Amino acid sequence: MLEILIHGAVSSAIYAMLAVGFTLIFGVARILNLAHGSFYALGAYGAYFFTAHLKLPLFPAALLAMALVALFGIFVERVLVRPMRSSQLAVLMITLAVALVVEQALFLTFGSEYRNVPAFVDAKFSIGGVDVGGQRLLALGASVTLIALLWLFIQRTRLGSAILAVSQDPEAANYMGIPSDRIFTIVMGLSAALAAAAGVLAGPFLTVQPTMWLLPIVKAFAIVIVGGLGSIPGSILAALMLGYAETIVGYLISSSWTEIVSVLATLLMLVFRPAGIFGKRAAF
Amino acid sequence: MNKFSSLFCAVCFAAGLAAAPAMAQTKPIRIGVPTAMQVQVGRDTQDAIKMAIDDINAKGGVLGRKLEMVVADETENPETGISAIKKLTADEKVDVLIGGYTSGVTLAQLPHISAAKTIYLGVGAASPSITAKVKQDYDNYKYIFRVGPIHAGHQARQVTGFISGFVKGELGFSKIAIVGESAKWVQDLVPLLKKGATDAGADVRLTEFFDTQTSDFSPLLAKVKDSGAQYLVVILSHASSDIFAKQWHDARFPIPYGGIDVKSMDGDFCNRVGGKAVGEMAANFAVRAPLTAKTIPFWDEFVKRTKREPVYTAYGANDSVYIYAEAVRRANSTDPNAVIKELEKTSYVGIPGVIEFDEMHDVKAGGKGPNFLFVQWQDQCARQVVYPKPQRTAEYITPAWIKK
Numbered sequence: 001m002l003e004i005l006i007h008g009a010v011s012s013a014i015y016a017m018l019a020v021g022f023t024l025i026f027g028v029a030r031i032l033n034l035a036h037g038s039f040y041a042l043g044a045y046g047a048y049f050f051t052a053h054l055k056l057p058l059f060p061a062a063l064l065a066m067a068l069v070a071l072f073g074i075f076v077e078r079v080l081v082r083p084m085r086s087s088q089l090a091v092l093m094i095t096l097a098v099a100l101v102v103e104q105a106l107f108l109t110f111g112s113e114y115r116n117v118p119a120f121v122d123a124k125f126s127i128g129g130v131d132v133g134g135q136r137l138l139a140l141g142a143s144v145t146l147i148a149l150l151w152l153f154i155q156r157t158r159l160g161s162a163i164l165a166v167s168q169d170p171e172a173a174n175y176m177g178i179p180s181d182r183i184f185t186i187v188m189g190l191s192a193a194l195a196a197a198a199g200v201l202a203g204p205f206l207t208v209q210p211t212m213w214l215l216p217i218v219k220a221f222a223i224v225i226v227g228g229l230g231s232i233p234g235s236i237l238a239a240l241m242l243g244y245a246e247t248i249v250g251y252l253i254s255s256s257w258t259e260i261v262s263v264l265a266t267l268l269m270l271v272f273r274p275a276g277i278f279g280k281r282a283a284f
Numbered sequence: 285m286n287k288f289s290s291l292f293c294a295v296c297f298a299a300g301l302a303a304a305p306a307m308a309q310t311k312p313i314r315i316g317v318p319t320a321m322q323v324q325v326g327r328d329t330q331d332a333i334k335m336a337i338d339d340i341n342a343k344g345g346v347l348g349r350k351l352e353m354v355v356a357d358e359t360e361n362p363e364t365g366i367s368a369i370k371k372l373t374a375d376e377k378v379d380v381l382i383g384g385y386t387s388g389v390t391l392a393q394l395p396h397i398s399a400a401k402t403i404y405l406g407v408g409a410a411s412p413s414i415t416a417k418v419k420q421d422y423d424n425y426k427y428i429f430r431v432g433p434i435h436a437g438h439q440a441r442q443v444t445g446f447i448s449g450f451v452k453g454e455l456g457f458s459k460i461a462i463v464g465e466s467a468k469w470v471q472d473l474v475p476l477l478k479k480g481a482t483d484a485g486a487d488v489r490l491t492e493f494f495d496t497q498t499s500d501f502s503p504l505l506a507k508v509k510d511s512g513a514q515y516l517v518v519i520l521s522h523a524s525s526d527i528f529a530k531q532w533h534d535a536r537f538p539i540p541y542g543g544i545d546v547k548s549m550d551g552d553f554c555n556r557v558g559g560k561a562v563g564e565m566a567a568n569f570a571v572r573a574p575l576t577a578k579t580i581p582f583w584d585e586f587v588k589r590t591k592r593e594p595v596y597t598a599y600g601a602n603d604s605v606y607i608y609a610e611a612v613r614r615a616n617s618t619d620p621n622a623v624i625k626e627l628e629k630t631s632y633v634g635i636p637g638v639i640e641f642d643e644m645h646d647v648k649a650g651g652k653g654p655n656f657l658f659v660q661w662q663d664q665c666a667r668q669v670v671y672p673k674p675q676r677t678a679e680y681i682t683p684a685w686i687k688k
Contacts, residue, residue: 007502112322113550114526116558124536124685133534204558205530206499215497250503255494256466258503 002128004247010136012243013143014206017198018216019223019235020147021191027230028167029184031081031091035098036195036220037213042069043196044203044212045106048115058118066196073192074185081188082181099213106210117203139201146197147236150190154232163187167230222262226269228279237277241265312352313345313618315605316378316402318368318393320385321357324550325408325597329383330355331590332598335582336605346609347616354378360385362392369393373400379618380405382604385597387411387469398424403620403627405608406430407600411469412437415646426624431607431639432600433569434649434656440473442649442656443543443567444480447517450658450671451542452486455680457514461490461539463504464519473519473544481517489513498524501531508539516541520548526557533560536685542566542658551593554665562663563683565670567656569596569636573669573677575657582635596636599654603634 022036046065050056056064076098084090121134154160165173166183174180198216206212223242227234242265246258269276317333319326330353337351345351354376356368365386372378373396381397384390385408394417397404404427406414412435417425434442451457462477464470471493478488489511494504501524508516516539520528525547532541542565547553549568554561570593572583582602586594611626612618632639636654639647647654658671660680668678 003502003506007500011500107322113324113552114556116556118558119534122534124534131535131537133531135534205527205534207524207527215499247500247503250500251506254492255498255501255504257495258500259495259497 003130004251006130008244008247010140012240013140014202015219015243016236016239017143018220019239020232021194022220023224023235025187025191028187034095037217038099038102039069039192039195040199040216041213043199044117044208047117047200051118062200066193069196070189070193074189077185077188103210114207114209117208119204135204142201219262222266225266228276231278234276234278312350314378315353316372316381317355317383318358319383320360324595325385328595328598329601332602333605336602340609346612358389362389365389365393366396369396373402380608384408390414401620403427405604407432408597410436415644418645429645430647431604433596436469436473438649440476446658447481447486448484451515459487459489459514460517461508461511461513462517463492465496466493470519501528505537518543521546529557529561538686549595554661559665561661565658565660568659570594570599571657571659573675575636576633578635599635607632
């Protein structure tokens, strides 16, 4: 029982970190960013490159990777997405193209083999008799902290209020003197940095290879559909539900059934409540 | 035209006619290589073939003809695999095909290889269904041979031998758990393995499958621990090997593991997972051990040329070129029917063992033939052969956190 509680929490935390960024940029800029998984992959590869090739210590390497991915996110938003933002379909296509280009670039640069991102913590911890890798516990803690900081930033700062205002009504916010384009850029950078953080934190115990972007984007998609596109509390709740549902299925039924959980949850939610748990309206 | 010039023209014409076959004779023998170029298995296939070609050409070629290689990417997708065969046989008009990796791709290619009447020496795929076709329909599928690896049925038997001879016999563990990814070949192999292990007196406490996309092995490992198993036998082929090793190590899982782990056959697997595979045992064909007089010299030459350690396809691919070249020399022709007759008589001391073909044109396993070696990742990510005993290069080590 305790095992399910701990391992479910770790899975949920990684999912939440991925989904919150994904839903944030949708909620604010109405951008369905299929390149979100690429930010996750680039975060992990960045940490690998800076530690293995440039021999940087892990912590600066991780921060540098996150910063560069944030800049890349900003570049994607300003140069590629912004001219097409009026058409959701065009945005979907361009972000998918970015994801595929990143995959091929990683493939050409680093090859198809998986790479090793060093762990911040290599010790094992026993909690109530359950053995958990230190890196997993760190990922859980870091994820909770980062999401809490993001929440505080949005709720308590001036810039956060501007983000909220733009997410509620971009036109009205514009009339109030809030530069919505700049807000979109900031949010894209934040969202990319969060995904990169997930990559840096999960890389040591998950896979790091060029196609690693795909599964996270599928999970993030499932979570935001269940939670309601654009709703951060919805994403967190859905990440918890999905993380725990997968862990419970893995423990009580079989690990070969875990991957169907997210797909099934998405399907049921789209059929019975297209707006998701906290969504105000159907996204599609 | 006077008489002299007419005679001169006639002589020139006759000389031209005589030269045509001589020209054909000096045309290179073309080796088509359909393989998955993006993975190490495919890169090693090409490099090993190139090594053999360079060696044979340096010694004057075969029947006075040089060898040359044409590569086509078959990826891991059956449709691309079929296109690769068509390109090599119809456009490039190769004399022989050497390659293959994924069984599904090779199975899809078979009718096209047969239609092109081109000899195919497989070096990558393990499904028994591939060579079963030779027995079912010899006239159409006689072109198909497998030089390596030994097929999945033989593999299951050899893993059973590892369980009875090593896990039970030497480590003294009789309670085992078997876990494998949800893939066709694994689902075929696991029941055979379970039956073999039970017959050998092992107590199989758990058999479990997991999705190839699984990223969290905690539930699976918890079940293995709860089952009371003392040794964990794994059957892994695709993406999950690295995550499995990392999570096994990170949780300091108290049960050692080993079995068939295709990614762990790569020379740098252990380093790629940050050394977390130390302690794992993985079945392999390609190791630097004196299996035959050719093994270590080939290994060292391959490492010198490519700066990486070879995987199993390198052994099969390099041997295939020599086996084909010898068959062509004996047949004194590249005519497929004549060469097939000679290939069937092959008894070639290759890199992993003696290569001989059975009635299905499949490489014979066991005895002096190629066999699985159970190799353990040890300190500093060094690979050591631990089983079978005659090939042992180091004693088994228990992972540091497991009580002996």
